[in-house]
Amino acid sequence: MEHSEGARPAEAIQDRRPPRWFIDRVANPVVRRLAPSRLGRRLPVAVLTFTGRRSGRRFDVPVAVHQVDDQRVVFAAGAWRVNFRGGADAQLLAEGRSTPVHVTLLEDPADVGAVFRAAFDTGITPEKIALRIPSGSQPTDEELAAHRRILVLR
Template sequence: MEWHQPPAALVRTMNVVLRGVLPSPLGRGVGEFMLLAFTGRRTGQRYRVPVTAHRVAGDLCALTPAGWRLNFRGGADVDVTLAGRTTPMRGVLVEDRAEVARIYLDRMTELGMRRAARMIGLKFPLGRLPALDEVAELARREHFGVVRLSVRT
């Protein structure tokens, strides 16, 4: 299994399109993606990041190796736009590496290789789902992270 990201130009273009579509009425038809709007911990800069929406044990989560995930260390407020609706939520970065690996493997198993490749950004050159130790190694090497989202109270 390998981490695979589309070309940077395609990612930039898709991000621009999704930032416009997700909060609009058209966003109701794009339930696979969500828009996270949050403030950077150190910079105070406002971010709007489109990501794939994942359900993990009933929780809404973002699975990503991107550096912005660190803004959720210890928890941070985030406005989540999903299916055209914005909800104030709290995001918390999952810090336990073993838990991160289990979450990724569970999602791969639920999605199957084809959908996991598209929704998580993975390649399966061996033609099979990986074992937990293989996922843990890739998660460590590629800095995989999970941001768990819950409704703000």
């Protein structure tokens, strides 16, 4: 794999998400309960509700929604994100309100990299999206896409 000038290997980017057991048993249940509450209106918590493409099962996935330029995006690492290939409708529960959204999964490394760079330019740090990128590192689009995909909410 080629690296851009000054880039470090993909291994230099570290996934900083909490352990899976903590997400499944602690964090997600707390966010699901907080999102519709008065407190949830004041916290940056959201729940994306959608139907699985193959299973037909309903999913309520806690997400962090970020404003990047003129669009709302979610930096997604979970396997559930593939339900949005080609776009799909969902409900977003945020700030105490549920609103319909159309969600599209960006997978092309150039598109993913462009959103990452725009996010970093607007002040979203790698830590806010559970990544560690060493200081001075210039990850390539492919390296960024290897760690996260982007969901665009419209």
